[in-house]
Amino acid sequence: MTSPRILVIKLGALGDFVQAFSPFAAIRAHHPGAEITLLTTRPFAEMAVASPYFDHVWIDEKPRLWQVAKLVRLRERLRGGRFTRVYDLQTSDRSGWYFRLIGAGVEWSGIAKGCSHPHANAQRDFLHTIERQAEQLAMAGIAEYPPADLSWAEADLSRFGLPHPFALLCPGGAPHRPAKRWSAEHFGEIAQWLTQRGITPVLVGTHKEKAEIDAITAACPQAVALTGRTGFLDILGLGRQAMLALGNDTGPMHLIAAAGAPSLVLFGADSNPDLCAPRGQVSLLRQDDLADLDPERVKAALAALVAD
Structure with a gap:
């Protein structure tokens, strides 16, 4: 047959x-x-x-x-x-x-x-x-819907030489939708806040986000920039090891959340989390204009993630 x-x-x-x-x-x-x-x-x-x-x-x-x-x-x-x-x-x-x-x-x-x-x-x-x-x-007749097991996603992360614990920051987003990005200045403040707590900020993004990532590392020299160095399997691997993650509503945050990292995702008016937010150990902050999102709110939400 x-x-x-x-x-x-x-x-x-x-x-x-x-x-x-x-x-x-x-x-x-x-x-x-x-x-x-x-x-x-x-x-x-x-x-x-x-x-x-x-x-x-x-x-x-x-x-x-x-x-x-x-x-x-x-x-x-x-x-x-x-x-x-x-x-x-x-x-x-x-x-x-x-x-x-x-x-x-x-x-x-x-x-x-x-x-x-x-x-x-x-x-x-x-x-x-x-x-x-x-x-x-x-x-279509498929009633059983188990959660996906992503243990198959293997990547050699040793080449990055990352200190532990670390937090992933994803300051990028679709180039044609700039309103979905929280400012690099605010991400830099969060990076400093993490460093003060003994958590190394690790910045993930492509070369299209280089300007934002460079601005963050200028504000926080202790941050580690992996600009353009991570494939999707790498990001899944990083998500399994990260203490927590923060990012805009962007694809890599879906990977990180799927890998199990406690994640905080920032949403502006340009996208609706009710339809597309990552799932997992995920918290959301919504602000119609992300320029108005106070870093203190973000720090409080990240502290709650760590406490959980």
Whole structure:
């Protein structure tokens, strides 16, 4: 008897990908003998390959509608996969195209018009990502939804030579959404506050956040900057070892929280934590304009995290 062939679609972004770990685990547990393929984008391939959830990881180059040759190749690949069921966890206009590309005869869980296992809840967009995905899978017959075990996420952190205890600070965020960032000046004050308590601040971010990270290390020379040196698996590993973490509403904070670090996440008016906040040992501070968020409130919330 041929094993079922399952396709899971999850393209991004980082926070959304992290919040799909539990659905990935649930799909694998529900289809223990299946051959499962993930269709994702290049930034998430390393994590997907390292995880125990997939037999194959395919990279989606996300062709445009006018790139006919690329769309034809994608259609041939999707159809050539001979999938028996698709779990569309992206549920976007793009993945709706893929429902049409793959053709008839394939079971499909998602919101594409005409699919076999629709997520039939008109209020789905008002659910937190985690509850929305759990409900979608339940409607497709997956009732068991265990939390994801991230012990597979291995990384050699010895190259960083970090002193313990340390706290992770994530001062960055999407470049096109600056209102989601608390100021580097305030992060610098928090770094000094941590240092005074014997906790080394460790700054995580890409080269796009270099200006903010440099400003923080100028204010607190004891801070350790890992600018551009951490992949996603590294951040998961750091999250397992960190005493606590502080950051804006940004993808790395999802990784850190998923790894188990007690985390404080800052939300402005640009995003709604009711729909997308990280889960775990997570506290939230909300301020419509993050420029008005008093560092003393942040210090009090961090102190409560340590006390817990």
